[in-house]
Amino acid sequence: MPELPEVETVRRGLAPVLVGKRVASLEARRPDLRFPFPDNFAKRVAGQSVVGLERRAKYLIASLSGGEDLVMHLGMTGRFTIMHEGQADTPGHYAYGVGPDPTHDHVVFHLSGGTRVVYNDPRRFGFMVMMARAERLQHPLFRELGAEPLGEELTADYLAAKAMSRKVNLKAFLMDQHVIAGLGNIYVSEALFQAGLSPNRAARSLADRRGAPTDRAIRLVPAIRDVLERAIEAGGSTLRDYRHADGRRGEFQERFGVYDRAGSACHTAGCGGEIRRAVHSGRATFYCPRCQR
Structure with a gap:
């Protein structure tokens, strides 16, 4: 299971590609990962711009321009691959020494400008959920989390x-x-x-x-x-x-x-x-x- 430094490395790799970009369309190629995808997942994300990409604990949080947050967890084998002009970079490449099998490409973010961000997860222990940003702190995933170890609260x-x-x-x-x-x-x-x-x-x-x-x-x-x-x-x-x-x-x-x-x-x-x-x-x-x- 990736820990905080690995997830933060993924965030830093994805942020320059996602933040400030519009998601032209989203493909969900199956109905679920560990949990079912959010209702109307593709429609809720399509057309939104990513205004921020944070990490809280081991979660990645993409803040969307419409006021919702897309929360993503990598599970054990989740990885994102950035496809741009025939080149592929992989922020958070799990299965060291083994390339991603495209049969496990479950979610594809098509960004304005032609870049694609592909989520691949062979074991499907990762998940993606959506919530109103104003309600995030009270969401079950977040409301009981302790201090961020790199934040000021840890003393x-x-x-x-x-x-x-x-x-x-x-x-x-x-x-x-x-x-x-x-x-x-x-x-x-x-x-x-x-x-x-x-x-x-x-x-x-x-x-x-x-x-x-x-x-x-x-x-x-x-x-x-x-x-x-x-x-x-x-x-x-x-x-x-x-x-x-x-x-x-x-x-x-x-x-x-x-x-x-x-x-x-x-x-x-x-x-x-x-x-x-x-x-x-x-x-x-x-x-x-x-x-x-």
């Missing part, structure tokens, strides 16, 4: 307030989308490693008895931001099936401190520890038991 005080009454470990706490929106498995492991915190530590250790943030919370916030910013700069992580805007591999996996490195030596100078793999809430966790406390 040590915020983490302490969320954590002080929790009885889960740090890994489960940080994976909770009601706490931090868009932070996923890879980058939780990497942020905890950078902050020197064990995934097994109790989440409530981020707050003291008065509810004030501890040093652990103070260290964790910049670690989360730094890991995500470096991953976005690297174009995300290519494990089995992610590529970024021009079809090249994301490179952040070459900079992992712990993720998928079980049995390897810790990179921390002077540590001498060995990376371990554990399972938290059904997800693989990687950490160094020596320098993460």
Whole structure:
């Protein structure tokens, strides 16, 4: 599943092509993806201009000139391909090493000027929904999301307030989308490693008895931001099936401190520890038991 840096890379690849352009027509070549397409989907999008392209958590949000938002989720294998004058660029190329099979081209945006943006999704775990922009914050997809990890809302005080009454470990706490929106498995492991915190530590250790943030919370916030910013700069992580805007591999996996490195030596100078793999809430966790406390 793509995480925040991969989705943000997709957004940055699509924005120059979509924003300010009119959708001349839309083809929906099947009735659904994970969910049915919106009622009158093609008619509601056709003729609209894309006035903005945002990311919230792992969702892409295309704001349309008529006042509606088109919300898109890539699922596990969703990808967009930009077709222009016989050239194809792929912002968010899933199935690394394998080109998109056109039989899985499910949605085609025909833009003014002749450019096409094609959504391809072999497993069809992605989805597209529409909602009035004024109602977005109250929509079930968005109303309970936590802080954006790259936004101003994520502070040590915020983490302490969320954590002080929790009885889960740090890994489960940080994976909770009601706490931090868009932070996923890879980058939780990497942020905890950078902050020197064990995934097994109790989440409530981020707050003291008065509810004030501890040093652990103070260290964790910049670690989360730094890991995500470096991953976005690297174009995300290519494990089995992610590529970024021009079809090249994301490179952040070459900079992992712990993720998928079980049995390897810790990179921390002077540590001498060995990376371990554990399972938290059904997800693989990687950490160094020596320098993460």
